[in-house]
Amino acid sequence: MSALSDQLVSFAxxxxxxxxxxxxxxxxxxxxRARSVAHARELVGAGVGAAGGVTSGVPVGTGASAAERTARxxxxxxxxxxxxxxLGALLHxxxxxxxxxxxxxxxxxNMYEFVLTGTWIGVAAWLVxxxxxxxxxxxxxxxxxxxxxxxxxxxxxxxxxxVPLVPALNSYWFVIHVSTIVFASGIxxxxxxxxxxxxxxxxxxxxxxxxxxxxxxxxxxxxxxxxLTFTLHAFAFPVFTFAVIAGAIWAEAAWGRPWGWDPKETWxxxxxxxxxxxxxxxATPSVRRNVATWLAIAGFLTMLMNLFGVNxxxxxxxxxxxLD
Amino acid sequence: MTAVxxxxxxxxxxxxxxxxxxxxxxxxxxxxxxxxxxxxxxxFLLAVAAIPGxxxxxxxxNPEDVRDYFVAHPELAPVLDRIGAFEAFGSVWFSAIYxxxxxxxxxxxxxxLRDHVRAxxxxxxxxxxxxxxxPQHAVLAAPRDGxxxxxxxxxxxxxxxxxxxxxxxxxxxxxxxxxxxxxxSSLVFVxxxxxxxxxxxxxxxxxxxxGEENAFCNTRQQYAESKLGPRVGSADLPGFCIRLDxxxxxxxxxxxxxxxxxxVTVDEADGGRRQANFSVNSPLRLDGANVYLLGHGYAPxxxxxxxxxxxxxxxxxxxxxxxxxxxxxxxxxFPDINVxxxxxxxxxxxxxxxxxxxxxxxxxxxPFARSEYPAERNPxxxxxxxxxxxGLDAGIxxxxxxxxxxxxxxxxxxxxxxxxxxxxxxxKLDDGTTVEFLGTEPYITLSVRYDPGxxxxxxxxxxxxVGLMGSLFGRRRRVFFRVLPAxxxxxxxxxxxxLVEAGGLPRTDHPGFADEFAQLVAAIGGDGRSDEEAGVDPxxxxxxGAREGAE
Numbered sequence: 070m071s072a073l074s075d076q077l078v079s080f081a082x083x084x085x086x087x088x089x090x091x092x093x094x095x096x097x098x099x100x101x102r103a104r105s106v107a108h109a110r111e112l113v114g115a116g117v118g119a120a121g122g123v124t125s126g127v128p129v130g131t132g133a134s135a136a137e138r139t140a141r142x143x144x145x146x147x148x149x150x151x152x153x154x155x156l157g158a159l160l161h162x163x164x165x166x167x168x169x170x171x172x173x174x175x176x177x178x179n180m181y182e183f184v185l186t187g188t189w190i191g192v193a194a195w196l197v198x199x200x201x202x203x204x205x206x207x208x209x210x211x212x213x214x215x216x217x218x219x220x221x222x223x224x225x226x227x228x229x230x231x232v233p234l235v236p237a238l239n240s241y242w243f244v245i246h247v248s249t250i251v252f253a254s255g256i257x258x259x260x261x262x263x264x265x266x267x268x269x270x271x272x273x274x275x276x277x278x279x280x281x282x283x284x285x286x287x288x289x290x291x292x293x294x295x296x297l298t299f300t301l302h303a304f305a306f307p308v309f310t311f312a313v314i315a316g317a318i319w320a321e322a323a324w325g326r327p328w329g330w331d332p333k334e335t336w337x338x339x340x341x342x343x344x345x346x347x348x349x350x351x352a353t354p355s356v357r358r359n360v361a362t363w364l365a366i367a368g369f370l371t372m373l374m375n376l377f378g379v380n381x382x383x384x385x386x387x388x389x390x391x392l393d
Numbered sequence: 394m395t396a397v398x399x400x401x402x403x404x405x406x407x408x409x410x411x412x413x414x415x416x417x418x419x420x421x422x423x424x425x426x427x428x429x430x431x432x433x434x435x436x437f438l439l440a441v442a443a444i445p446g447x448x449x450x451x452x453x454x455n456p457e458d459v460r461d462y463f464v465a466h467p468e469l470a471p472v473l474d475r476i477g478a479f480e481a482f483g484s485v486w487f488s489a490i491y492x493x494x495x496x497x498x499x500x501x502x503x504x505x506l507r508d509h510v511r512a513x514x515x516x517x518x519x520x521x522x523x524x525x526x527x528p529q530h531a532v533l534a535a536p537r538d539g540x541x542x543x544x545x546x547x548x549x550x551x552x553x554x555x556x557x558x559x560x561x562x563x564x565x566x567x568x569x570x571x572x573x574x575x576x577x578s579s580l581v582f583v584x585x586x587x588x589x590x591x592x593x594x595x596x597x598x599x600x601x602x603x604g605e606e607n608a609f610c611n612t613r614q615q616y617a618e619s620k621l622g623p624r625v626g627s628a629d630l631p632g633f634c635i636r637l638d639x640x641x642x643x644x645x646x647x648x649x650x651x652x653x654x655x656x657v658t659v660d661e662a663d664g665g666r667r668q669a670n671f672s673v674n675s676p677l678r679l680d681g682a683n684v685y686l687l688g689h690g691y692a693p694x695x696x697x698x699x700x701x702x703x704x705x706x707x708x709x710x711x712x713x714x715x716x717x718x719x720x721x722x723x724x725x726x727f728p729d730i731n732v733x734x735x736x737x738x739x740x741x742x743x744x745x746x747x748x749x750x751x752x753x754x755x756x757x758x759x760p761f762a763r764s765e766y767p768a769e770r771n772p773x774x775x776x777x778x779x780x781x782x783x784g785l786d787a788g789i790x791x792x793x794x795x796x797x798x799x800x801x802x803x804x805x806x807x808x809x810x811x812x813x814x815x816x817x818x819x820x821k822l823d824d825g826t827t828v829e830f831l832g833t834e835p836y837i838t839l840s841v842r843y844d845p846g847x848x849x850x851x852x853x854x855x856x857x858x859v860g861l862m863g864s865l866f867g868r869r870r871r872v873f874f875r876v877l878p879a880x881x882x883x884x885x886x887x888x889x890x891x892l893v894e895a896g897g898l899p900r901t902d903h904p905g906f907a908d909e910f911a912q913l914v915a916a917i918g919g920d921g922r923s924d925e926e927a928g929v930d931p932x933x934x935x936x937x938g939a940r941e942g943a944e
Contacts, residue, residue, distance in 0.1 A: 236650050240674040296904065303865045310861060314854045323674045325596070325685035325840045327850060328587075330454060330482050335447035339440045346436040348865070352902075353429045364437075371440070383447065384458075 070171035071231050077164035078185065078224050084157030085192075085216045091150035092210035098143035099287055147206050151199060154213060158192045161220070165189060172231040177247040178238065179389055180380050183254075184223040188216055190255025198259075198297065205263075205289050205297060212262045219258075238389065242319035249312035253305045254372060257344075260301035261369035264362050267294035271359060295358055299351055302365055306344050313337055324386060333387035336375035343368040426493065427500035435494040442490050446481030449473065453480065495584060502577045509570050516555040517562040520873035524896030527873070529910040533918035535891040539876045543893065546917050552872070561874040569901060572863020575856055582853035590846030595621040595630065601637050602692045602710055602836040608636035608658075611682065611841065631681035631843075634660040638668075640689055640835035644767050648717035655686055655837050681843055688713070688838040690721050693751050693774050694831040699730040700743075700824060710836045711751045712794055718764030721751045723794055728785045744783045746806070747828060748796050749776040761813055774814045774830045778822060781806035869900040872913065893917070 165186060169176040176182045195212050198205065234243065269285035288294065316337075317327040328334060347368055350361035379385065425431055450458030459479050463470040477484030524530055536542035543561045544554045552563035597616035601609055609615045611634070613627045621627070636658045643652040653672045660666050662680060671677035677684040692710040699705075711723030724746060731743040754766035755773035762775075784791070784800040791797045800806040812820045814830040821827050877892045895914050899906040 232647065232649060233645060233651065236653050236673045239652075242674075307858060307861050307865060311858055314858060317854070318851070319674075321847065322676060323685075325676065325683065325687075325842045326844070327847060330446055330451060332447040335443050339443050339447075342436055342440040342443075346433055346440070349429065349436070350433055353433070355430070356433070379447070384455075 070167050074164045074167040074171060075224075075228075077160050077167060078220065081157045081160035081164060082217060082220050082224065084153050084160055085213050085220065088150045088153035088157060089210065089213035089217055091146045091153060092207070092213055095143045095146035095150060096207060096210050096287055098139050098146065147209075150209055150213070151206065154192065154209060155196060157216075158189065158196060161185070161189045161192065168231070172233070174234060175244055175248070177243075177251055178232070178234050179227075179229045180376070181223050181227040181229045183247075183251055183376070184219060184227060186251045187254040187258060188219045188223070190252050191259040192216055194256055194259045194301070198301075202293070202297070205293060207288055208263060208266055208294070208297075211266055212259070215258070215262060235389070237323055240319065240323070242315060242322070246312060246315040246319050249308055249315060253309035253312055254376070256301055256305035256308070257369055257372055260298055260305060261366060263294045263297045263301070264365045264369070267291055267298055267362055268359060268366075270294055295362065298362060298365060302344065302347060302368075306348060309337075309341065309344070313341060329386075331387060332379045332383040332385040333375060336371060336379050340368055340371040340375060343371055423500065426497050429501075432494065432497045432501065435490060435497060439487075439490050439494060442481075442487050445478055446487075449478050449481065451479060451481060453482070491584075495581060498577055499581065502574055505570070506574055506578075509567075509574055512570070513567060517553060517564040517871060519557060520560045520562050520875055521896070524873055524875060524894050527896035527898050529872075529895075529897030529899075529907060531895045531910070531914045533893050533895065533914055535876050535893045536917060539891070540874070543874045543876075543917055547872070547913075550913070550916075559876040559878075562871065563873075564869070564871045566867050566869035566901070568863045569867030569869050570864075572860040572865075572867055575860030576864050577860075579853040579857035579860060583850060583857065586846035586849035586853060588846070589849060590622075590844040592622045592624045594842070594844040594846065595619070595625045596840060596842040598687075599839045599841060600710055600836055601635065601839055602708055603637040603640060603834045604708070605636060607708075607834075608634055610634040610660075616841075631662045631679070633662050633679055633682070635677075635684065635839075637835070637837060640837055642689060642768070642835075648765075648767050650767070653686060653689065655689075682841050683843070685840045685842065686837055687840050690719060690836050690838075691751055691753060691769070691833040692836045693723075693725070693833050695725045695747060695774075695776075696829040696831055697725075697727050697730060697745055697747075698827045698829070699727075699732075699745075700826050701731065701734055703730065703732070703734075705730055706831070708834050709793070711749075716763060717767065719753050719767040720762075720764040721753075722749065723751070724748045724796055726783055726785065726793075726796075728783055741782045741786065742805075743780065744785075745826070746779045746783055746796055747776045748779065749774055751775075751833070755813075769833065772816050772833065775811075776814060776820070776828065776830075777811045778809045778820075778828065779806045780809050780824075868903040868906070870903060870906055870909075871898045871900060872896065872910065873898075874917070 165176050165182075168182065168185070172178065177186055191212075195209070199209070266285065266288050269281050270288045271291040272282040273285040273288075274291050316334075320329065320334075321327040343364060347361055347364040350356040350364055351358070379387070450462050452459050462479075463474075473479065477486070481487055521527070536546075538545075540556050540559055540561050544556045544563075547554045547561065547563045550565075552565045553567070554561060554563045597611075597613070597619035599609055599616050601607065611630050611632055613619050613621070613630065637655065638658055639656040641652070641654045641656075642650060645651050654670055655672065656668070656670050657677065658666065659669050659677070659679065669677055671684065671686060673686050676686070690710060690713045692708045694706060694708045696704055696706045705727055707725040707727065709723060709725055711721035713719050713721050725748075727745040729739065730745060732739045750762065752761060752764035752771075752773045752775065753768060754764050754770040755761050756763070756765055761773055779796060779801070782800060782805045784797045784805065796806065801808075809823055810820075814820055814828070816830060816832055819827050819829045873896045875894045877894055895910075895917075897906065897910040897913075
């Protein structure tokens with residue numbers, strides 16, 4: 070069962086990789102309506118020529134139909150990307166379930182399992198977002214990139230064989246505290262993607278044409294990205310707050326104090342304060358949205374620091390990372 | 394601290410009086426402090442100021458690490474210590490930030506609390522003259538009962554409604570501000586809870602070996618370390634006693650612990666005696682204190698028989714060294730032995746001490762330096778015997794877990810041999826005296842704590858969470874309806890029946906408001922006539938404007 074879980078993780082990474090490439094294809098084909106007819110004809114001709122060397126027999130027809138064809142291909146690539154993401158999410162879920170069955174407990178006992186679950190939450194939430202706002206599909210390129218990187222890091226660097234929980238973790242609070250933390254982390258992870266995309270897109274819309282901004286040429290409108298960023302963070306923040314409070318209640322029972330400035334606690338305090346700052350900054354009209362969004366990104370960096378930095382560099386009571 | 398759009402403007406100052414410069418400065422500083430920008434900066438500073446506390450070792454978390462840091466960085470550490478870097482969360486700078494932040498918070502929520510109470514008691518405002526200027530606008534056929542029917546529909550949907558003649562004003566979503574204020578107020582209570590805990594709380598750490606003679610009672614002297622809040626005296630500690638009867642630990646093959654259970658007898662402060670079990674994650678809750686299981690280990694029972702045939706037994710705990718196999722080291726000291734029964738005099742130079750390693754599962758072959766498993770599968774005690782003046786009578790404080798090395802260096806204590814003892818084995822020393830390893834007693838390390846602020850902390854955190862959700866998901870909005878008088882001269886297809894003009898104003902960011910408004914208008918318009926006649930008309934601004942102009 071454990072080996073099956075490992076294989077499913079590999080397949081999930083592959084699926085995300087396919088999704089990323091399809092998103093990239095969609096992105097590269099772009100929005101045909103925005104192009105000139107001549108440009109579209111040239112592109113189609115070159116593409117076919119490269120593929121088969123047959124240019125004369127191609128019914129180029131009117132330029133408009135060629136552009137339509139490009140648009141159709143772009144749409145097809147986008148649909149393939151979404152299907153691959155969904156397939157990846159299913160495989161990913163399968164990996165989690167089999168891991169949990171093999172360990173006979175919830176699969177949140179170490180850093181590998183934590184990252185695996187958090188990324189799955191991120192992908193699942195992304196599919197929900199897509200369901201409700203299909204026009205944001207192109208954001209998938211960045212999301213799948215992040216997923217491939219994180220899941221692959223989990224498998225290559227953080228991998229830990231299955232072991233039962235230490236007694237300190239053996240409590241129903243484990244399910245309450247860790248599930249909510251991992252859930253909030255997954256949503257924050259997803260929220261960081263439109264945050265970065267917004268900053269690039271906002272720069273692009275303001276007329277900047279230097280490197281990172283040009284990437285945002287075909288992203289959804291900045292306002293929509295910003296709204297998604299806020300919605301995700303506003304959703305994740307109370308969950309995170311609950312998770313921290315649940316952690317404090319558990320810490321009181323396990324270690325005798327609700328709060329003791331253990332490195333993990335300190336960093337979740339930092340994340341909480343920064344995300345609270347983001348929500349306040351966004352609700353304040355005099356603070357520019359760019360500044361607020363930078364705060365959201367800073368918040369996510371502190372989450373990353375808490376996950377990787379604290380587990381690897383600091384000694385503390387939360388030393389369940391499983392790395393030696 | 395969210396933006397409130399209708400905060401009353403500060404009262405204009407009297408123009409003729411010269412302002413007092415000091416008062417002006419104070420007022421400006423207060424305004425600065427309670428501004429959102431300052432609060433944001435303070436929040437960010439708070440986050441940044443918390444970082445050193447996680448990077449540098451903290452006395453409150455791990456005092457040994459602080460000592461190690463001083464050894465490793467002899468130049469830097471005292472400087473850092475002076476600025477409070479090893480007690481970062483109690484330091485002046487950290488306290489300054491959060492106290493300023495909370496002052497700013499209180500300065501911000503107090504007037505808002507007042508405004509909100511006022512808003513809760515006041516009625517929704519009168520409809521503006523031009524409803525078509527509002528973000529949402531529609532014109533629909535009036536329901537049969539006019540304004541009363543509209544008000545009824547709104548009330549059913551839990552709007553706060555006021556009818557003024559032909560006009561209906563309604564408001565909804567007070568929960569947002571209520572939640573917001575609850576959230577911020579409970580933050581203040583969380584801080585109060587923390588303060589109560591640190592002023593009136595106390596805690597102590599204790600190592601407790603099994604057995605009646607090792608039972609401990611809750612007095613300050615019995616703790617290895619104790620910390621009393623500034624408002625707690627030694628006499629305030631409740632007088633209970635605890636005896637460890639048994640301790641059970643189970644481990645996996647890898648040595649990872651799986652299960653702990655401590656069985657104790659408790660004599661409560663009121664005289665009652667009871668048996669109790671507790672473990673990690675399920676502390677022993679006593680009246681006025683909680684007892685937490687932090688760790689466990691073994692106390693080897695060592696019997697020494699001196700040259701006069703007198704025996705003494707030590708079951709002093711050996712401290713674990715931090716490895717998986719629970720390799721423990723410690724000292725069994727016998728200062729009061731070799732007392733001549735004839736004269737009753739003790740030769741201080743014939744004191745005995747045995748320092749050594751205890752291995753719960755000794756390896757099959759030498760070196761016997763590390764235990765292979767935390768349970769006692771092959772217990773062995775690796776002892777080094779010392780004879781001489783242990784220096785215990787000099788009154789110089791030293792560790793009870795290791796031999797005073799000054800005495801060894803001074804030649805006052807001499808090593809007389811080394812031996813690996815199995816359980817039950819006896820070792821005959823060069824002077825004919827014997828040491829016997831009888832077995833072990835389990836010991837546990839305990840943290841005993843009392844935190845009077847914890848209930849307040851729990852309650853205020855729960856309220857905080859509820860308030861936070863109200864504040865994030867609540868949406869304040871207003872709608873207005875005006876029943877327009879029938880215009881018999883217009884010759885409209887409605888045959889002179891009256892129309893209703895509706896306007897909606899989201900007062901906070903609310904993307905779904907257009908849909909909600911459309912539904913509301915449909916519900917009211919659907920009350921009598923069909924939509925075809927007058928219908929929902931989101932773009933009805935021109936028509937309504939034209940009519941208004943014609944009147």
